Amino acid sequence: MNGIYIHIPFCIKRCSYCDFCSSVPKAGAIESYTSALIKSIDNFPVGGVPSDTIYFGGGTPSLLSEVQFERILNAVVKKFDVRRGSEITAEANPGTVSEDYLSSLRKMGLNRISFGIQSCKEKELYTLGRIHSFSEACKAVELSKKAGIDNISADIMLGIPYQTKDSALESVRKIASLGVKHISAYMLKIEPGTRFDCEEIRSLIPDDDTVSDIYLEAVKALDRLGFKQYEISNFSVPGYESKHNLKYWTGEEYIGFGASAHSFFGGKRFYTDDNIEEFIKNPCAEPLTEDSEPDALEEYILLGLRLCKGISLDRIADLGGDISGIESLISRMIFGGLMIKSGDRIALTPEGFLVSNGIISSVIEKVTKI
Numbered sequence: 001m002n003g004i005y006i007h008i009p010f011c012i013k014r015c016s017y018c019d020f021c022s023s024v025p026k027a028g029a030i031e032s033y034t035s036a037l038i039k040s041i042d043n044f045p046v047g048g049v050p051s052d053t054i055y056f057g058g059g060t061p062s063l064l065s066e067v068q069f070e071r072i073l074n075a076v077v078k079k080f081d082v083r084r085g086s087e088i089t090a091e092a093n094p095g096t097v098s099e100d101y102l103s104s105l106r107k108m109g110l111n112r113i114s115f116g117i118q119s120c121k122e123k124e125l126y127t128l129g130r131i132h133s134f135s136e137a138c139k140a141v142e143l144s145k146k147a148g149i150d151n152i153s154a155d156i157m158l159g160i161p162y163q164t165k166d167s168a169l170e171s172v173r174k175i176a177s178l179g180v181k182h183i184s185a186y187m188l189k190i191e192p193g194t195r196f197d198c199e200e201i202r203s204l205i206p207d208d209d210t211v212s213d214i215y216l217e218a219v220k221a222l223d224r225l226g227f228k229q230y231e232i233s234n235f236s237v238p239g240y241e242s243k244h245n246l247k248y249w250t251g252e253e254y255i256g257f258g259a260s261a262h263s264f265f266g267g268k269r270f271y272t273d274d275n276i277e278e279f280i281k282n283p284c285a286e287p288l289t290e291d292s293e294p295d296a297l298e299e300y301i302l303l304g305l306r307l308c309k310g311i312s313l314d315r316i317a318d319l320g321g322d323i324s325g326i327e328s329l330i331s332r333m334i335f336g337g338l339m340i341k342s343g344d345r346i347a348l349t350p351e352g353f354l355v356s357n358g359i360i361s362s363v364i365e366k367v368t369k370i
């Protein structure tokens with residue numbers, strides 16, 4: 001089934017590490033962008049596509065007013081065949097929500113919310129440039145539950161300035177104990193051109209070995225707290241996996257709207273340019289091609305090995321891969337504690353996830369060699 005992604009590229013303040021498509025909005029920009037989004041949805045060439053997830057990502061979707069949120073949602077429902085019981089998620093900054101706001105969104109159909117909490121330590125949050133404190137994050141989770149949205153996800157960042165193994169695990173424990181159902185634990189990557197791209201910040205982040213250790217300990221701690229890992233960076237109480245994000249890794253299709261939004265639809269990958277002003281001026285511009293003929297075998301391995309359930313060797317063979325010489329690679333990986341094999345499926349362990357790029361390249365190289 002298809003998913004719908006809506007990108008809201010506005011934030012109250014830019015975080016120091018962020019390179020997402022987002023800016024601090026000028027007066028009237030969110031309203032103009034909302035109208036542009038609706039035009040782009042109305043003009044999408046195919047209507048009535050059966051869809052069971054809608055995901056408002058950003059940026060900070062919680063900067064939309066209730067009216068703007070409803071207008072966008074109505075446009076999606078009018079254009080596509082949005083199934084009853086669909087998962088409807090919005091990312092939110094904990095510093096931007098009130099109970100009334102969340103109750104209104106809940107009434108419109110929002111049933112999942114994802115808060116970028118990141119850490120329980122004020123010094124770490126301040127250095128990241130976040131606008132919220134940990135107590136505001138706790139309050140946002142409570143408000144969300146009061147508003148009837150109890151399918152709550154929280155983001156945690158690992159390997160950030162001033163973080164130690166103890167402070168990271170304290171964040172994991174405290175955030176997991178808020179009654180959320182899902183946790184995304186991402187490792188900080190310093191992106192070129194961000195405020196974090198400097199020696200001063202590099203000297204404040206834990207070294208690679210410590211970050212690996214933090215990740216492995218976080219995986220164990222989350223498991224003890226009832227959050228089962230299902231993807232490299234994603235953990236949930238069983239049954240609360242993100243249906244929308246799973247589409248990205250299982251090869252299901254999705255259609256993205258808004259500046260920088262990516263789509264995989266009709267067997268093609270395409271995206272919208274990340275120029276927000278240009279999108280407002282010309283929301284129905286032809287999308288840019290990312291890949292007009294994605295390689296199904298490569299994508300299956302590349303995306304599937306991100307998941308704890310891994311990939312099927314039979315499926316690799318069905319997709320035209322040569323699995324005749326892969327056993328020695330698998331044995332080496334299993335011996336090194338990086339992979340597990342069960343029946344015809346192979347999957348990476350948490351240790352394997354830490355070096356997943358290299359393993360995935362080796363598997364692809366092995367099965368695509370003529």
Ligand code: SF4
Pocket residue numbers: 010011013014015018019020022058059060093116
């Ligand atoms: S709130 Fe999110 S999207 Fe906005 S600047 Fe911070 S990290 Fe980037």
